[in-house]
Amino acid sequence: MKALVKTSQAPGFEYIDVDMPTIGPKDVLIKVKTTSICGSDIHAFHSSPGIMHLMKLPVIMGHETCGEIVEVGEGVTNLKKGDLVSPEPHIFCGVCYYCQTGAALNCQNMGLFGISTDGAFAEYAKIPESACWKHPEGTSYELGAIHEPLGVAMHGVMAGEINGKSVAVFGCGPIGLFAIGASRVFGATKVFALEIAPKRLVMARQLFPDVTLINPKEQDPVKTIMEATDGLGVDVSIELSGSPEALKQTFKVLKREGRVSLVGILAGPVELEVHKDIILKEARVFGVFGRVVWQTWWQVRALLDTGKFDPLPVITHRFPLSDFKQAFELATSGEAGKILLFP
Ligand SMILES: [Zn+2]
Ligand SMILES: [Zn+2]
Structure with a gap:
């Protein structure tokens, strides 16, 4: 599959062929519908020190995403093929001190989806079931993709x-x-x-x-x-x-x-x-680093359910993933709202 990968400490990303993700028993595989560019992706594009120390290279970038489940591991119990989900990018372990005390966003063994583990600027992505937020039926792909930044x-x-x-x-x-x-x-x-x-x-x-x-x-x-x-x-x-x-x-x-x-x-x-x-x-x-898992996601849901604020007009540009350079230049300029990349 095609993916946008940070391969080295040098500025920029590479749009290259990579292996399809293989899922474990407690993972799901999503077909990525769309992924939005985060400020941290822009920092990573420019290799700025504020983000580089968190990255494990090479890594597929992209974490603000929405995709449809196309495969589930045999140990997955609450999700099924066809469900529309977004990842909580703070991939938490569930067993450390912070996870046990209700602070999973600060997990001691935290993986960062699209920063320290492979993300969603790609055709497919693997997500642990425990890190999936399931959208209500009828949620648009674009609204799904901006749940995570809405949460921040x-x-x-x-x-x-x-x-x-x-x-x-x-x-x-x-x-x-x-x-x-x-x-x-x-x-x-x-x-x-x-x-x-x-x-x-x-x-x-x-x-x-x-x-x-x-x-x-x-x-x-x-x-x-x-x-x-x-x-x-x-x-x-x-x-x-x-x-x-x-x-x-x-x-x-x-x-x-x-x-x-x-x-x-x-x-x-x-x-x-x-x-x-x-x-x-x-x-x-x-x-403030990320979202309080899962309280913030429910607050975002509550915000959207009020119907009093429509965040979709904040999305101003859409590019195919292959045109990432143009998209990241625009994102860097500060002359755009949210920019979506479509695999
Ligand atoms: Zn983000
Ligand atoms: Zn933990």
């Missing part, structure tokens, strides 16, 4: 209280847009959204007419948010851009006793005014 946004939003809170979302890429949608549906009051890429600002405006949009290149985000909140700041600050400058601002715009969720991947260390911005504020800081 959801985890960032739901890491603390959101109902009745004012929120600042740093970065209006796909995860940022999902985070704004989830904040809105789950009861956030005033929402500020920050972005510098012109096309993403336009998309944010179209999707969320009532959100206060700030372009930090044109106005000082800290001054703007403080003025708009009676000098108090926001209750919740969510960093999704991976920009060191934005990360510092997430703390500057935070109300005392507020909550910060840090989601964006940073390329290196960042200097913070810890005493002033965290200690004296009694800030609560949450690192």
Whole structure:
């Protein structure tokens, strides 16, 4: 089969022929319908250090996927041929300390689907039954493929209280847009959204007419948010851009006793005014890596079931897998929403 493989530490991927995956007794084989490009795939494409240490090469990339089960191992009990599933990319062992204490996303023996184990930028992919999320009948392939990134946004939003809170979302890429949608549906009051890429600002405006949009290149985000909140700041600050400058601002715009969720991947260390911005504020800081298994998936399901937020317009481009170079160049430019690759 054809697959998009990270073969070496050098930048780029290779579109090559690889063996079909062989499944074990507790695995399923899916025919990949579509897979979306994640920020971490873009980092891997450019071989940035924030992601390379997690990778085991060579590896088939791609983890935000949706596929139809075409084969099940003999020990698989809850899934069958024809089911539409997505993988939870944090492939957990089920027996370590974290798995036993309800924190499977931090499994000590964690495999990362499409990063440390073969993923879904391919015609077929193997997934352990225990890591499969089964979609309700009638779910579209495209909606199925973006459940996982919706979950990242959801985890960032739901890491603390959101109902009745004012929120600042740093970065209006796909995860940022999902985070704004989830904040809105789950009861956030005033929402500020920050972005510098012109096309993403336009998309944010179209999707969320009532959100206060700030372009930090044109106005000082800290001054703007403080003025708009009676000098108090926001209750919740969510960093999704991976920009060191934005990360510092997430703390500057935070109300005392507020909550910060840090989601964006940073390329290196960042200097913070810890005493002033965290200690004296009694800030609560949450690192967000993936989804709470399986709670977040159910929250995504609940979000979609409300019918109050349609995430599909965040998908802006579709390419055949073979045109991956064009797709990744576009993804890197920041001039697109979610980009799908079709095997
Ligand atoms: Zn992802
Ligand atoms: Zn484990």
